Amino acid sequence: MKYFLVSLAAVGLLAVPARAQTAKRSDYPIQAVSFTRVKLADNFWLPRLKTNTDVTIPASFQRCEATNRVKNFEMAAARQGKFATIFPFDDTDIYKTIEGASYSLKLYPDPQLNQYLDELIRKVAAAQEPDGYLYTARTIDPAHPHDWAGPERWVKERELSHELYNAGHLYEAAVAHYEATGQKNLLNVALKNADLVCSVFGPGKRAVAPGHEIVEMGLVKLYRVTGKPEYLSTAKFFLDQRGQFKYDPKSNDPWRNGSYWQDHKPVVAQKEAVGHAVRAEYLYSAMADVAALTGDRQLLAAVDSIWQNMVSKKLYVTGGTGAVPGGERFGQNYELPNTTAYNETCAAVANVYWNQRMFQLHGEAKYIDVLEKVLYNGLIAGVGLDGKSFFYSNALQIKNSASFPQTEPQRAGWFDCSCCPTNLARLMPSLPGYVYAQNGRDVYANLFISGTTDLLVNSKPVRITQLNNYPWQGELKFTVNSAATADFNLLVRLPGWARGEAVPSDLYHFAPAAEPKISIRVNGKPTEYTTRNGYAVLSRKWRKNDVVEVLLPMDVRQVLANPNVADDLGKVALQRGPVVYCAEWKDNQGKASNLLVPAATTFTASFRPELLNGIMQLQATVPAVQLDAANSSVSTTRQMLTAIPYYAWANRGKGEMTVWFPQQLTDVDLISRQPQPVTVGK
Template identity: 45%
Template sequence: EVALRNADLIYDVCIVQGNAYVPGHQEIEIGLVKLYRVTGDERYLELAKHLLDIRSDQKDDAYSQAHLPVTQQREAVGHAVRANYMYSAMADVAALTDDPAYLQAVDAIWENVAGRKLSITGGVGASHRGEAYGKNYELPNHPYNETCAAIANVYWNHRMFLLHGDSKYVDVLERSLYNGVMSGLSLDGTLFFYPNTLRHDGVSGFNQGVNGRSPWFNCSCCPSNLSRFVPSVAGYAYAVRDGEVFVNLFMNGEANLQTGNGALTLVQRSRYPWEGKIEMEVMNDAATEAKIHVRIPGWALERPVPSDLFTYADEQAAEPSMQLNGKSVQMDLSNGYVTLERTWNKGDVIQLELPMVARKVIAMDSVAEKRGLVAIQYGPLVYCAEEIDNSRDVLEASIGTSSVFGARYEPGMLGGVIVLEGEGLTLVPYYAWANRGAGKMNVWFRRPELDNFQGQTYP
């Protein structure tokens, strides 16, 4: 009732009275779309689109994404949190109105981010100037990458998946979730990062003046945003469309899904992201006809991101495989999914196995600050070296392209993690860094075999 009264007031002021107020910090548009979905009242969708449409040609306001009408925008600019909230709303409007101008704009902006402005952790908004998207390929080793921007990146990519049904959006969502979002929250849930750097000298107060994690900030949007976001994570695991089920994320749990042909109950069991074996068992009593689309992550298909921004520098050790009731399934992919269509009975089991090994990731040459550098990834997780685990200086450490990293599970370390060891280095998941005090940390390491490595600077 409170939400409806507020929305009705804003509708009266902006639509009925005709006041052209442009929201300075976008997000109300998302709320209005949700209100429309719940109530069916088209005024709220009209208002959401209106607040986007009146963002006009104010040349000096790229910071607030008001430099061009939204349907003419093609590049992610300005304050990254505001931007991603706005792009989320644009995806909503495109889906609900079939407006081709909105669709063309939001698709182009997404391609710009995925191909030019996405950190390896799924973080966005690399520029400290205005907590903003920088220039194309401006991906420094000390990015800003606000936690709220990573959360908003999850929102946006989820909506892009709902709009297009392509798993590449879930690939970015998962990367942001496991790395860019989770890094913002300490393991005990009491300390936070506002920005999320990829390289720390162990002494500077990079976190809003604090060296390490902080319990609060003068502007505490990130802690409160995390408290809202974390309980919603399970909602990203599955999607349903008529008689189709999309399995997007891998996590233990039971899902009761209502398809166009009846209920389908799936129980998922796995130790993902530590192990690549995922089992999905059908548990509903009544037989149900449905298509189940199982996502095969891009990181398991030689594409760490859905562009050429980052690539692997080593060879794939194995390929994903799948079985249905113990029989091998042909891995024919459409939009990143293997589709299983049948009448599902209680006890049917889908088994997916993904290759979980340490992989070396490099950036394209256009990313100047990443030339001559390499990062390590294990499954969907980006890894880092912390001072506490290493006797050598992690900021000066190098990793050769031919080096091999072994993986072992350490149940008593950082809440239970896979630790990687190689090249005289011990690596832990990036999301878990700074949970044992402040110290040096590094994600991108020198590649000593490259000729241009000696001349590279590391700001």
């Protein structure tokens, strides 16, 4: 009983229904310190969170209004009209933006935003049918529902309708709103819908493997709030339905054998990351949730195997996932092309959720290493520095050739399927909840983001203040402030990149260099420390204003890929700290695809506060391939290569970009193919 109440406090709930206070339950051994208890003061992230609050969220609401997403709810409440947008999952753009706005309210209280949310929630509640069903694509005109919806509820849930996907995002938004505000107006809507879902689906009732996962994660969150066992059992039921669908063996579409939906095998038998990447990573997050809450060892073994496959064979150097545009899906092992890399921004969001849960299961730094790689590279690349322009897909190379297949060469303000902008809007303000974690007397410092957190350790209040200029500099400072002597372990993550490990697998490795050294001082004196699962364990009786200083090496490293990654043979990428770099046309005489980086190249790093909202820029003199004036002969010349963080590209117009650089000239690629357009969308 006592344990359960503490775990609820750890996730920031402001009130606990009586039902939740009746029994002890298993859970993640490590609990994240709630976003409500971490206050940021960070030069890198705080401006981004402020931009999300001031620009991204208002723009998202405005676009939801302008594109009739809000009107759909108004028509559903009136039970008349014609569904006014394109996709039946357009409801979720409102839910996700409400979620982001709720987190944002905790960071930046805003009575006007709170009032707008209340008005919007009233419209959502009015659109809900009496039994709890909420799906505007049917409710507006049940006799003529959206083509993807089917003639009756749930009949196309597995493939097209997204009824349960909508429900899952509703639940996630409702819990965030409740945690941030203490209000139950949206939570009550979500609980009514969840009760309907639980009454419809389950043993002896309707069965389906939800076509687009997230309802499982949402049900788990409602279970945490209420303690209602039906929510957890229904989440597990949805997981258990996978691999039971009968497929036509004569199908000529091999990736639709069920793997696209992760429905080709029972979840406990799945070993590889397959299919639509966003759906998959939401599923894997739910598998981790249910494994933690039920102790299901088969489920745990499966999600461990899938994670190992992803990080060893299907992860881009930027942390992106989902290589193949057709189906927005994972490719085969080592299938990681650069110009056609899909890397949906939503997949980066889902990858953060998944890796956080894997860390909470196992307490190993490698999961936060991957999470950090995603955050500083593949995720924030998805939103422009203006906060209102986005990438749906995230290529690793853009060539100046109309005949070369590639993904989006420039950002857009919105998409017909606009899941990515609203997913970013909800993740960004939740970032404080990823900085620290706790397991009894073990306090984990996972992300190096300046700010303060207030904890209870052994029933004693402890404040930890973090001060740094990360990711540009490697000096980290933690000040522990406790009213009385506090005996606990401070576990500071020793990033893989600072220990000479590019990723926690052999998929990428750093070129040989001097062995990196990490130094740690306590109160100004060098200290010996033990390591555990990638963390420095600082065990002591902490006194007021004890100071821990950590120095991480910030050398520029060349990254090489596993030789099985065909696109990266003979090439290197550049990384400094957690940040992966690229060359963009703007800084390199209008091109980027002609630059070579020999193994002996030495880069200098300099901070440019005036450039791209302040970046650490890399420069070196390298060979560059040139055509003569008549375009008839090829030569190389020495040229300054300027590299910028990958996340900052495409903020200054359209042009070439590359992450991977040939080490030497081995061939000249003469391109004469016809254009092969690549589209984006669900």
